[in-house]
Amino acid sequence: MLKILGKSSSINVRKVLWLCEELGLPYEQEQYGSGFQATDTPEFMALNPNAMVPVLIDDDFVLWESNTICRYLAGREQRFDLLPGAPRGRALVEKWMDWQATELNNSWRYAFMALVRRSPAHADPEAIEAGVAGWNRHMAMVEAQLSRTGAYIAGASFTLADIVIGLSTHRWYMTPMPRPALPAVAAYYERLSERPGYRLHGRNGTP
């Protein structure tokens, strides 16, 4: 059986947990990360030298990096609806996965650490304000894209890009801060909430 190492509150672990629901895959989970089992032990670092979660163990194959784990599992289950096999269709999904990992995620980090995690190292009011503005600007890009597709991030149907951006969207709504009205994002949030996996691992009360 698949094994997933990582705590259920981590946004990157939640990608993998939600995807497993979509795929109907059974798995065992072990809670690792701050507040749970340590990741900086020799045993954990032998699996992932970065000491980060999630880690996927599929028999003797060990994989880390959350977006790569999602790509791998979709491919393993031949779910080309979630990640197309043809290069162009696939690229349109992967573009948004990369954008989430490199740009959207970086835009919210400071504001989220300050406003939700109450981190003493993230208490500069100017940096919080800039963080909120940057986050809202990135979500406006999601709004524009959803207005174009009318449904999901990469087009008319649900894909892996919605798993990563759907989790970011939930975090945006759960963070106490001023937000512009983004009607396409609001409708998207409700559309995703019809999915049991999202209710379980995304919109589940945890920011």
Place this chain on the structure above:
Amino acid sequence: MLKIWGRLNSLNVKKVVWCAAELGLPFERIDAGGPFGGLDTPEFLARNPNGTIPLIDDDGFTLWESNAIVRYLAAKYGHGSLYPDDLQQRADADRWMDWQATVFNPALVPAIYNLLRVPPEQRSQDAIDTARVKVDRLASLLEQHLTGRTWLTGKCFTMADIVLGCSVHLWLNLPLERTSRPELERWYAALRARPASTEALQLPLS
């Protein structure tokens, strides 16, 4: 013909230029970004609402996000070589590409920015020192990983070597103190020896 928008001294543009050369694809590169500007025009934003380089047009198909472009070109023109056929081998390559984008690059960028992009009087020595320490630790991880492996995923050169190779090219050529890493340097020398890397990995850095 494949069109690539972006200035060649951008790390992310280097990935795409090298990948196209590795696949033997003829392309036209149009300077954009940095001193060339052009990223905030309505025409550019219509192709890439994110306003970033690189951007490509492959026979009417536009795409942005550098790693997504490398994956696309490799999948379309290098299936079974740059883009491994086997699912687990491909995931191995994908993993190092994601690591470059989410871990290695964010650690390195403040050093690039402060040493190459701003005038000396505006440099933040603190940011440079922090980046140097962080990347040196990541280089140690790579040193260990490359021990016993010819390329990042083992015996075969893949798209992952291109993507991480561009970052390591900047790291090894910035005016910074570095711990000696014989395996990393052996791998980097092998990357430089590939004719397709010449344009992307040219020196000096700018």
